[in-house]
Amino acid sequence: MKILHSADTHLREAGDERWAALKVVLETAAAQKVDALVFSGDFFDDPAAAERLRPLIREQLSGLPFPVIILPGNHDAEAYPDGAFWGERVQLLRDPEQPFCLGETCFWGLPFREAGEAEVQQLLTQMAQRMDGPGRHFLLFHGELTNLGYGWGEYGRESRKRYMPASLEMFEAGPWQAVLAGHLHRKFAALPIDGERYFIYPGSPVAITRNEIGRRAVNLLEDDAPPRALEIETAYYQTYRLRLDPLRKPEPEKEIRARVEALGPGGMLLVEASGFFNGAAIQLTEEQFFRKLKSLENERVELSRIECRDIRRIADDPLFRKIIREIQNSRTPRERSRQILGRILQAMME
Ligand SMILES: [Mn+2]
Structure with missing residues (x-):
């Protein structure tokens, strides 16, 4: 199983550098012959952008040889109304009880919501209990890891609110193979949860603000190998x-x-x-x-x-x-x- 994982594209309009970055991510996934492409939140910058771009996104994401799994983040939590069609290969993870499975491998999403650390802990416990079947499980999460000690600037945002805060230790108990996260824009970061399991932020695939220094990357996960930062050519x-x-x-x-x-x-x-x-x-x-x-x-x-x-x-x-x-x-x-x-x-x- 080969997975390409990205997050925080913050799409606003067609034709800009963020749109170009989406195309690069899609091309990279195709070139790597992945089994699935994952976007862990903030695919769109806001719900209005999502509404505007829907027909174009459908076009971009159609005819792909792999499914595109999208988790809503804090910027696009309200961007996926009931009945909206994003393309036949798109799998939205809006319900924490409904995973998307490819054979024995299941992708579970914890969609963004206003929650403090105690509530996030509770949500993670509930999710861990649902993953009792056999096979491999991946958890998609959009929020900030308190262990990193980063300031609000690293998350590319303007307000100083906290977004689904969680500590690395909170991810130890679940049966997930890895946590595919989003929210940290700054750069790729793979943090070991324990042994061979990782919590991974791929970093934004394109600079959203001037805080995002250095070449951008996506996360390539293949079978039991450690996560790999794959550099891409974007702004x-x-x-x-x-x-x-x-x-x-x-x-x-x-x-x-x-x-x-x-x-x-x-x-x-x-x-x-x-x-x-x-x-x-x-x-x-x-x-x-x-x-x-x-x-x-x-x-x-x-x-x-x-x-x-x-x-x-x-x-x-x-x-x-x-x-x-x-x-x-x-x-x-x-x-x-x-x-x-x-x-x-x-x-x-x-
Ligand atoms: Mn973001």
């Missing part, structure tokens, strides 16, 4: 700290270009620029340098922070020149001398 952010060296001519264009070239096709660079430059040497004021950095922004580059300072006031100070000579003569490694110099500059500027 994502990468951060880059551009640190200016006060002793060298700043070449932000060149450095940023090199970083962009190293990104995958969907990569967008978030640049945090800091450090010191000698404005007199490059004939730019602080404002002009700031504008020059801003002008490097394009559809793949964003200057998320600019903390660069002009040191022309002290660049010709005899004491400063002396310090530089000493550092240069001391054969201190470049990175270390840049740090030392940074501290000295900081003190002198103040």
Whole structure:
């Protein structure tokens, strides 16, 4: 049995980067010849998007060689009204008592609802009791794992509410083979429940906010092997700290270009620029340098922070020149001398 597991696509409209990510996930599932594709919540960003996209989703998910199993999450808990048709291969897990089974393997879903930790515990106990038959069971869950200690930002959300909180220990008692979870956007995370069983967050398959750094992945589960993060080519952010060296001519264009070239096709660079430059040497004021950095922004580059300072006031100070000579003569490694110099500059500027 081979399962591809994703979550948190947060679909809003056809044709955007999230829509493109859905297509990549479908192609990946087909290429991997999986037996089932699972989406553990927040397939849609909101019920209105689900209503709008239904005919297109039906088209996208038709003719697939595998079933698509969808669990409602906190964003799309109300997105699947009775009687709505999503396509003949789509299996909605809206009822915790009704699993979808492929032969001996059953997928059970705990659809999102407003519940505190005690209630989640109770729901899990009830679900565990239902899985008394033979065969393998998978639990689909959309909520936050309290053990991770992540803040609300990692879940890609705007409000600070808690969503179906549960601790890893709460999943120990059930007979499930694995917990296929959703809600954590940040990145792929496979946490051992005990022995060979895992609780897995695949991470969002496309960056939903700027908190989702790094290439996106889906979870590939095959028989008894541990879960595997399979990287996919979708839109994502990468951060880059551009640190200016006060002793060298700043070449932000060149450095940023090199970083962009190293990104995958969907990569967008978030640049945090800091450090010191000698404005007199490059004939730019602080404002002009700031504008020059801003002008490097394009559809793949964003200057998320600019903390660069002009040191022309002290660049010709005899004491400063002396310090530089000493550092240069001391054969201190470049990175270390840049740090030392940074501290000295900081003190002198103040
Ligand atoms: Mn989400």
